[in-house]
Amino acid sequence: MVTVLPDVHRARRLAEQVPDPELPMLTLADLGVLRDVTAAADGTVVAALTPTYSGCPAMAEMRAEVAARLRAAGFDRVEIRTVLDPPWTSDWITPEGRRKLTEHGIAPPAAAPRHPAGPVPLTLSPTRRTVTCPRCGSVDTEETSRFAATSCKALWRCLACREPFEYVKEI
Structure with missing residues (x-):
């Protein structure tokens, strides 16, 4: 019996x-969560996803939706794999994803911090960062809460236009 491999590009x-x-204006590709789509030797479509952080509650929904869409499109055998190495970083958000965040009033993350190999340095004082207001472009902003509607976002306020906004944290 010959196994016909599925159209992986489709x-x-x-x-x-x-x-x-959690951020429906972004696709999994925009977010950088979709790592790969391949075909196994038996014809199974294998989609690899990386969670934005360990324990992300949205992963179950992402896995289910990818599988449902693939099956609805006629792919009979579907497997969704969680890939943890390398871990996701906010640097994987595409330029298009960053544009969409800003367009929807959410400040995209700054570059993720770089740490040398080995122990991660511990700092006891808060990290000072500049976050640009996605509405007016001012950098005269302040953090009002380290956590927003989801763990990956923080609440900020622009002191120039006085509008509140969310900021996607860099990881």
């Missing part, structure tokens, strides 16, 4: 369009 295009459950 499967990838479908998986790339799945919206993030």
